[in-house]
């Protein structure tokens with residue numbers, strides 16, 4: 001499909017429907033941001049009474065968000081774009097990102113409402129009452145342990161589920177959420193015509209019809225055969241009857257899924273030919289936003305929680321750690337992701353206890369200790385950990401002889417927390433095939449040169465830094481450009497060819513060969529001690 005447009009005239013819109021709000025980012029063909037805007041759910045849509053965009057239920061496990069809130073937010077954000085005089089008419093393609101795993105449950109009436117969207121009426125008014133489950137389960141929900149166990153049994157165990165779908169059964173993954181709703185609310189399930197992900201739902205609102213789920217976000221459901229990028233019959237059947245028809249098709253992430261609905265042309269001035277490129281999950285979109293398109297490009301995001309993710313050629317799913325998703329910018333590749341709960345808050349608590357609460361002192365203490373910390377290894381588990389699963393909180397310290405000790409000198413604690421975190425990332429990342437050739441460090445702590453120096457030495461590769469604060473929204477905009485180029489070209493165009501502008505990241509730390517050798521030698525001991533800590537629970 002030739003679009004007949006000059007690239008330099010075109011703009012590309014990325015939306016990000018995250019847990020706490022909806023964001024928009026518009027870029028030109030050089031990836032220069034021409035508009036950014038956001039709607040915060042708690043502050044700007046207080047009638048939904050969310051906290052952090054969610055409702056936590058009294059059972060302590062169930063977490064939902066009202067689907068209609070996402071609808072109201074879209075209207076509000078698009079109006080903001082218009083009010084800010086964003087050149088909406090020049091947007092040639094749009095795409096989006098959504099918090100992963102969340103599901104939106106629609107009755108038959110939803111499709112009618114979507115097709116007939118009217119520019120004169122609020123979106124919310126038109127979509128009210130079309131949901132068979134009004135409160136959408138989201139990724140923070142952990143109420144489906146029973147369904148995870150049942151589905152893992154039906155599919156041959158955790159490793160078999162990981163081999164098939166890219167991850168073992170996780171409570172937040174959509175298939176397990178669907179099984180729970182089918183079991184506990186059969187009438188609601190029966191009344192459901194379509195189950196969308198948050199990403200594909202927002203796309204539906206813009207296209208004015210049901211749209212396919214993309215393979216990358218579809219990988220977060222425990223329902224898709226990761227290699228075939230198709231629903232797995234047995235996984236569907238052990239979840240709920242008639243599920244395949246309710247999920248609709250899967251498409252590649254760069255596929256055009258339709259054009260924008262006339263409502264937005266009439267009401268907001270969108271170009272009637274504006275293409276919609278499949279929406280995807282926030283982590284896949286961040287991978288696109290950080291431009292990690294080659295195997296070996298990985299990002300380590302140092303935030304409240306730490307995340308390691310990157311592209312890889314061969315999937316190596318594990319029943320114990322991490323996730324493998326279809327790659328959102330390269331249909332022949334995959335992406336891997338490992339999440340940690342103990343991130344910045346844990347580093348800060350060691351800073352507070354050992355360095356009087358000051359990063360300068362922390363960095364100074366770090367410099368007084370050698371790489372490898374004279375054999376000392378520590379596990380700082382302030383929050384129950386995901387990778388590896390360590391539910392018992394506390395600090396577990398071992399001396400150079402591998403004996404458990406109660407304390408370290410402050411400078412050794414400072415080094416041990418960083419080395420432990422990065423050794424864990426190297427170990428568990430490697431288990432699922434993440435072998436970095438370079439690292440892009442993002443998030444608050446990436447500004448600390450001492451911290452990223454340890455990172456470079458543990459992994460033995462250069463570390464780049466550069467802020468891309470809304471990497472999911474900008475990644476969605478880049479994917480819109482990518483999908484548009486593929487459509488214009490009539491066949492797949494590699495992502496790095498589609499994005500001509502060079503990535504704005506700076507090389508900030510080089511590995512020291514000697515220090516790296518110390519860490520490589522330490523890895524096996526680290527893994528052994530980690531097993532001991534897990535065993536102590």
Ligand code: 5FX
Pocket residue numbers: 018019098099100101139172220281282283
């Ligand atoms: C990934 O598996 C997650 O559950 C989260 O990162 C959500 O995508 C957050 F939106």
